[in-house]
Amino acid sequence: MDSITKIKTENLELFYGEVQALKNINLDIKEKEVTALIGPSGCGKSTFLKTINRMNDLIVGCKINGKVIFDDIDIYGQDIDIITLRKKIGMVFQKPNPFKMSIYDNIAYGPRIHGVKKKSSLDEIVEKSLRKAFIWDEVKDRLKTNALSLSGGQQQRLCIARALAVDPEVVLMDEPTSALDPISTLKIEDLISELKKNYTIIIVTHNMQQGARISDRTAFFLSGEVIEYDLTDTIFTNPKNPKTEEYITGRFG
Amino acid sequence: MKKKLDKLAELLFITSAIICVLALLLIMIFIFYKGAPSILETGVFKFLFGVEWQPRAEVFGILPMITASVLVTIGAILIGAPVGVLTATFIVYLAPKRIGNILKTATDVLASIPSVIYGFFGLMIIIPFIDRFLAGGAGGNSILAAIIILSIMILPTVISISESSMREVDISYRDASLALGATKISTIFKVMIPSAFSGIMAAVILGVGRALGEAMAVILVSGNAPFMPDSILAPVRTMSANIALEMGYASGAHQEALFGTGVVLFVFIFIINFIFYIVKHKGGVKN
Amino acid sequence: MKKKFSAICILISVSLLLVGCGSANTSDKTVSVVGSSSVAPLAEYESENFLRVDKAIEVDVQSVGSSSGIKAAIDGTANIGMSSRNLSEEEAKELKEVVIALDGIAVVVNPNNKVKNLTKDELLAIYQGKIRNWKDVGGDDAPIVVISREEGSGTRGAFEEITGLEIEKNDKKYTTVFSRAIITDGNGSVKQNIALKKNGIGYISVGSVDDSVKSVAVDGVLPTEETIKAGEYLISRPFLLLTKGDPTPEAQAFIDFILSDEGQKLVKEHNYITVN
Ligand SMILES: Nc1ncnc2c1ncn2[C@@H]1O[C@H](COP(=O)(O)OP(=O)(O)OP(=O)(O)O)[C@@H](O)[C@H]1O
Ligand SMILES: [Mg+2]
Numbered sequence: 133m134d135s136i137t138k139i140k141t142e143n144l145e146l147f148y149g150e151v152q153a154l155k156n157i158n159l160d161i162k163e164k165e166v167t168a169l170i171g172p173s174g175c176g177k178s179t180f181l182k183t184i185n186r187m188n189d190l191i192v193g194c195k196i197n198g199k200v201i202f203d204d205i206d207i208y209g210q211d212i213d214i215i216t217l218r219k220k221i222g223m224v225f226q227k228p229n230p231f232k233m234s235i236y237d238n239i240a241y242g243p244r245i246h247g248v249k250k251k252s253s254l255d256e257i258v259e260k261s262l263r264k265a266f267i268w269d270e271v272k273d274r275l276k277t278n279a280l281s282l283s284g285g286q287q288q289r290l291c292i293a294r295a296l297a298v299d300p301e302v303v304l305m306d307e308p309t310s311a312l313d314p315i316s317t318l319k320i321e322d323l324i325s326e327l328k329k330n331y332t333i334i335i336v337t338h339n340m341q342q343g344a345r346i347s348d349r350t351a352f353f354l355s356g357e358v359i360e361y362d363l364t365d366t367i368f369t370n371p372k373n374p375k376t377e378e379y380i381t382g383r384f385g
Numbered sequence: 386m387k388k389k390l391d392k393l394a395e396l397l398f399i400t401s402a403i404i405c406v407l408a409l410l411l412i413m414i415f416i417f418y419k420g421a422p423s424i425l426e427t428g429v430f431k432f433l434f435g436v437e438w439q440p441r442a443e444v445f446g447i448l449p450m451i452t453a454s455v456l457v458t459i460g461a462i463l464i465g466a467p468v469g470v471l472t473a474t475f476i477v478y479l480a481p482k483r484i485g486n487i488l489k490t491a492t493d494v495l496a497s498i499p500s501v502i503y504g505f506f507g508l509m510i511i512i513p514f515i516d517r518f519l520a521g522g523a524g525g526n527s528i529l530a531a532i533i534i535l536s537i538m539i540l541p542t543v544i545s546i547s548e549s550s551m552r553e554v555d556i557s558y559r560d561a562s563l564a565l566g567a568t569k570i571s572t573i574f575k576v577m578i579p580s581a582f583s584g585i586m587a588a589v590i591l592g593v594g595r596a597l598g599e600a601m602a603v604i605l606v607s608g609n610a611p612f613m614p615d616s617i618l619a620p621v622r623t624m625s626a627n628i629a630l631e632m633g634y635a636s637g638a639h640q641e642a643l644f645g646t647g648v649v650l651f652v653f654i655f656i657i658n659f660i661f662y663i664v665k666h667k668g669g670v671k672n
Numbered sequence: 673m674k675k676k677f678s679a680i681c682i683l684i685s686v687s688l689l690l691v692g693c694g695s696a697n698t699s700d701k702t703v704s705v706v707g708s709s710s711v712a713p714l715a716e717y718e719s720e721n722f723l724r725v726d727k728a729i730e731v732d733v734q735s736v737g738s739s740s741g742i743k744a745a746i747d748g749t750a751n752i753g754m755s756s757r758n759l760s761e762e763e764a765k766e767l768k769e770v771v772i773a774l775d776g777i778a779v780v781v782n783p784n785n786k787v788k789n790l791t792k793d794e795l796l797a798i799y800q801g802k803i804r805n806w807k808d809v810g811g812d813d814a815p816i817v818v819i820s821r822e823e824g825s826g827t828r829g830a831f832e833e834i835t836g837l838e839i840e841k842n843d844k845k846y847t848t849v850f851s852r853a854i855i856t857d858g859n860g861s862v863k864q865n866i867a868l869k870k871n872g873i874g875y876i877s878v879g880s881v882d883d884s885v886k887s888v889a890v891d892g893v894l895p896t897e898e899t900i901k902a903g904e905y906l907i908s909r910p911f912l913l914l915t916k917g918d919p920t921p922e923a924q925a926f927i928d929f930i931l932s933d934e935g936q937k938l939v940k941e942h943n944y945i946t947v948n
Contacts, residue, residue, distance in 0.1 A: 223564035442844040609855035634737040634824025
C-alpha cells in the first residue's frame with residue numbers, strides 16, 4: 133500500500149430523492165492501478181462510478197453528501213470546473229456508443245470541443261489514441277467511414293480511444309465488456325492491462341474472473357455500502373467478510 | 386379454419402393496399418387528364434413562364450403564382466424550420482418535464498387549429514400590423530404576411546417530427562459527450578442534432594409540403610394578386626390559392642387552366658416527396 | 673393499420689358520393705335553382721318561406737356562380753338558373769329571364785376616409801392603377817389600397833362590365849384591373865379588409881353595406897334604393913331567374929311567389945331593391 137492515492141472518498145452518501153443509493157463510502161483509489169468494483173445488481177456500483185466524474189449532476193433530485201477528493205481537491209467543492217474535471221476523468225460505457233459520425237470525427241470530437249483546431253494536431257491525436265486502444269491497424273484505412281459500421285468490439289475500443297483522446301488521467305469503465313463476445317472481451321482486458329501503465333482505471337464488472345485477472349484492488353459493494361476493499365488477491369483468496377466470500381463463490385443473489 | 390381466416394385477413398390487407406394505391410393513381414390521372422391539355426394548349430413555356438393571368442381572355446400564365454409559391458415556402462421554412470427544430474430541441478433536451486409537456490400540448494393544439502383560423506388571425510392581427518408599421522398604409526396583404534402565417538402553421542409538423550427523431554437518438558450519446566467534457570449546448574448541437582439529422586430533414590421537407598399546399602389561410606393574407614412580386618410587401622397569389630380561389634366559379638378553359646396549375650403544383654409536391662424519400666432512406670448512416 | 677383505415681375512409685366517401693349523385697336526380701315535385709352566389713342566399717330564403725305556401729314543392733338551391741347557373745339553365749340540368757349579371761346576347765337567345773330584385777354595387781372605403789365622391793373616370797383610374805394616391809382624388813396623402821374580387825365572381829363581373837374596367841379585344845374580354853390589386857373572396861372579406869385598412873377601396877353589394885365601411889358617391893350619386901330604382905346610380909345590376917323556355921308549373925309557382933308582395937318583402941329584408 134505504498135502507491136499514491138489518486139482519488140479518495142470521505143463519508144460519501146448519495147440520495148436519489150428519498151432513496152439512499154450510497155452509504156458512507158470511504159475508498160482510496162491508487163494511481164496507475166486498476167480498481168474493480170464488484171457486487172450484485174443495484175448495489176450502487178454505477179452510481180459510485182458516476183460520482184467521480186459528476187455525471188450524477190444530470191439526474192434531477194440527486195443529492196450528494198461527503199467528499200470526493202481528486203488530486204487533493206474536493207470535486208464537489210466550490211469553484212470546480214466540471215468540464216476540466218471530465219476532461220481529466222474519462223468514461224467508457226456498458227454499451228458501445230460511438231457517435232453517428234466518422235471514426236476520425238469520433239476521436240477528434242473531444243479534442244475539438246477542448247479547442248484543438250489544427251488539422252495536423254488532430255491527425256496526430258487520432259492516430260495516437262487509436263493506437264493506444266489497439267484498433268489503429270483495423271481502421272487506419274477507413275477513418276472516414278461511419279463508426280457505426282464497426283463491430284461491437286471494435287466500437288468499444290473506439291470508445292476507449294475516444295475517451296483517451298482528451299488525455300485523461302483516470303478512466304472509468306462501467307461493465308465495458310458485458311455487451312461483447314469473448315474474443316473482443318479478451319482484447320479489451322489486454323488493453324486495460326496495457327493502459328494501466330499510464331492511467332488510473334476504475335472498472336465495474338460482473339465477471340469475477342475478469343475482476344481477478346485485471347485488477348489490482350477490488351471493492352465489494354452491497355446495498356450501497358462498501359463491504360470490503362482490499363488487494364484483489366486478498367479479496368479473492370482470503371476475504372475477511374463472509375458476505376464477500378459468499379458473493380465471490382457465487383452463493384449470492 | 387385458422388388458415389382460412391389468415392387468408393381472408395391477407396386478402397383484406399392486399400385489397401386495402403390496392404385501394405390506397407388506386408386512389409393515388411386516380412387522383413394523379415384525373416389531375417393530369419384535366420390539366421395537361423390546358424398546359425399543352427397554352428404551350429408549356431407560355432403556361433409556366435407567362436406573367437399574365439386573364440381567365441376571361443383565356444390568357445393563362447402562372448409564373449407569378451409559381452414565384453409566389455416558391456418565395457412564400459422558402460420564407461416560411463427559413464423562419465419555421467429553425468424555430469421548430471429549436472423548440473423540439475428545447476422540449477427534448479433542455480426543458481423541465483412539466484414545461485416540455487406544456488409545450489408539447491401547445492404544439493398539438495397548434496396542429497389541430499383549422500387553417501381558416503390561422504388565416505383569420507393573419508387578417509385581423511398580422512396584416513393591420515404590417516399595413517401600419519411596415520407598408521406605410523399600402524395594404525399589408527403580402528408575401529411577408531403569408532410567410533409569417535405559414536411559418537406558424539408548419540411549426541407543429543416540424544416540431545413533432547423532429548422531436549420524435551431526436552428522441553430516437555440514443556441517450557448514451559449525450560452521456561458520452563458530456564463525459565468527454567462537452568457542455569450541454571455543444572452536446573446538443575454537435576452530437577444529438579446531427580444524429581437526428583435525417584429525421585429533422587424529413588420534418589422540414591414535410592413542412593415544405595404543408596406550406597406549398599396550404600390555400601385557405603394563404604388566401605386570407607397574401608392579397609392574391611396574380612402579380613410578379615417586386616418586394617416582400619407585395620401582394621401575391623400562390624398556386625394553391627389560385628386553384629382554391631377561382632375553382633368555385635370557373636368553367637371551361639378557365640377551369641382547365643386551374644387544373645393545369647394543379648398539375649404544376651403536383652409536380653412540385655412530387656419532387657418534394659421524392660427528396661423526402663431520398664433523405665429518409667439514405668439518412669440511416671450519414672457521413 | 674393506418675393504410676387500411678384510410679382505405680375504408682375512401683370506400684365510405686366513394687359510396688357517399690354515389691348516394692349523393694343518386695339523390696341529385698330531380699323528382700317531379702322538386703325545383704332545382706342553380707347559379708349566382710349573390711342570388712342564392714335570397715333564393716334560399718325565399719324557398720324556406722315558399723315551403724309554407726306550397727308544401728308539396730321542394731326547392732333545391734345551389735350556389736355555383738352566375739356563369740354556371742346560366743349554363744345549367746341552358747343545358748337543362750337546372751329548372752331555374754340564377755344570374756346576377758345581364759345575359760350576353762347569345763345567352764339571352766336561349767333563355768327566358770325574370771328580374772326578381774335589383775342590387776347596387778357600392779364603392780366602399782374606410783369610414784375614416786375623407787373622400788366622399790368619385791367620378792366614374794377616377795374610379796376607373798384607381799382600379800387600373802393609374803391613380804395610386806388618395807390626394808389625387810381629394811383625400812389625404814396616402815397610398816390607395818385597391819381591393820377587388822376573385823375572377824368569376826358575379827359582383828366583380830358586374831362591377832367591371834358596368835364601369836368599363838372590362839374591355840373587349842379580338843372577341844376576348846380582358847380585365848384592366850391592375851394586377852397588383854388585392855383579390856379577396858366574398859363581400860364579407862372585402863368589408864373586413866376595408867374596415868382594417870384605412871387606405872382601402874373596394875366594392876360590395878349595397879345590401880351588405882354596414883357601419884364598418886363607408887359608401888362613396890359615384891358621379892355624385894350615392895347608392896340608395898331610390899337612386900338605383902330610378903336608374904340614377906351607375907353601378908347596379910339585376911338579379912335574374914332564368915328558364916329554358918316556359919318554366920315547369922312548379923318552377924312557375926316559385927317564381928310567382930318571389931314576385932308576390934310576400935316574396936318581395938323578403939327581398940327587402942335582404943337589403944335588396946324590390947321590383948314592383
Ligand atoms: N436515476 C436514478 N433515479 C433513481 N434511482 C436510481 C437511479 N439510478 C439508479 N437508481 C437506483 O440506485 C440503486 C443503485 O443503482 P446502480 O445503477 O448504481 O446499480 P449497479 O450496482 O450499477 O447495478 P447493475 O449491476 O445492475 O448495473 C438502485 O437501487 C437503482 O434502482
Ligand atoms: Mg450499473
